[in-house]
Amino acid sequence: MTDRAAGTAPAPAHRAPSGAPDAKRVRALRRTPQQSQRDFTALLDVLARPGRISRLTVPEAAPAAAVAGCGLIDVEVPVHVLTGPDPDSAAWAEAVYAATGAPRAELPDARTVIALRPLTPEDIAALHRGTPLDPETGARVFAQVDALGGQGPHDTELHLTGPGVPDGAERSLAVRGLTADTVAALAAANAAFPCGVDLFLTAADGAVAGLPRTTQVRRPGEV
């Protein structure tokens, strides 16, 4: 978050036209109020009940993480998009900024992070976690994973406990495309509650699950 005084609107920043984002991609990411309200309800639900999988309506070919993120950001939310080496994800990143008017931010300053490539432990470590007085400024991350809720050999079963999971119980969430190191880095980032980061995992088919900062994530075999 910027250091401007509370309650004052920031001066409008002029953004130079940057590489003319693809109109088709921008259209796919632009959310109507009804769509973003529906997305918001789904995202709130999965965040309140870690381990539950909900489904977003995702336009053809658009990355679900970008679609989910675009419903919640506007000109006031500094955003960073993590892109892979392929030109396609860079084009989607440009479309995110063009569709929402969100200001660009470096990874440690971003309030919302959209990861179009697999998250690395370094990414997680760099995120802003908020401060004890303003924990709400901790980053909100929309991360693309390969699949959620599957039962294949490459799926990792995450065991979740904490608020939103019934007492004494444990929910599990099958994820493909989230490495053990990243899960460990997430636990480290969320060690000092109320500071931390809130993570949404989205799969290409629109499936979405939430890992709020209050959730303890354990991989099988770990204590």
Added chain:
Amino acid sequence: MGYSGVRGGQEAIAAAERLARRDRLGGASRWLELDQITGRLGLAVDRVMGEAGLWAPELAARAIRQSRGDLLEAAQLLRAHRSTLPRLAYSSPVPAAALRPVRRIAPAYRNPPGGQILGDTDDYTPRILDLTDEDTARATAPPPRRPATAGTPVVAPDPTVPPVGLPPAGLLADRRDPADPDPFDITRAPARPGVPRSARLTAMARAETGSLTHLWYLVTQAPRNAQPEIPLELRRGHLPLRIEHPFTGSPVTVAGVRVSEARTVRPDARPHPDGSRFDIGYGLCLGDNEAKALAMAGLDLLVHRDKTTNRLEQRVLTALDGPELAGYLEHLKLPHYVDFRSIVDRLRALQAPNPEEGL
């Protein structure tokens, strides 16, 4: 939170909702179209938009229909909807001269520049309930025209009317802030005493009309405010909404809203540095709502005058918000049996004889 004391729990709540829905949508009368509300009940629509802080006639009409005409509830519905909308851009400041008036009166002057433009108003005719029978009224009604949609005035505005200007030179206390700070955004940070004037003005622009006019009346009638309050100018008209073009940076008009604007002066005869001058108050709110603009300008002035204490500022900031007061009122209907039981116990304990007194 559910009403846990109701027998049947969830089922009873669902049934209560069905009953309310039947009242709202059932009945023998014809379906109420949105354009009937925007076209025939325009002042109600404007009031709801102003109190919600969102210019959206169709959505305000929906809210009014859903709340069965309860404007406080409608403003709450629209305010809640507003909070889900993304911010698209920041508008640039628009000078007062850009307002194209459909009505402009200057009670402080006999012949203001541009003349008194009465516009559409019932102010100068007796208020008598119209008892013309329905058939005659229908037959003599002017031909229907398209109802006003967002930003388009029903009456054609007159762009040539100049603003009235200020009182004679040297008679006005200078209230300008040379620093010209950015406006305080009350939707981002709570407006509590000590905030800049812009926060007070925004809070009053969104205030519940009845509460605002009531507070103004209460304070302006107090003996300590015996000096007369005279509106310099009251205008209603069409205000352009301009933003800076995201690429070129030049101003572009993207939309327009109808607003009511009032400027009020009041002399201050008390001995202090500005005692021999006029003080000026300003009010601007969405839609056709002259009472609100006038009360707002009056309160802006009175809060500024309230030098000894900030009690009036506190009331302006905390007691006028419609959804806030409605929310508090509504919460009283939720279960309170724990509070009640605890008070009963406390009162019984007070009445019981004290064993230490050895009775």
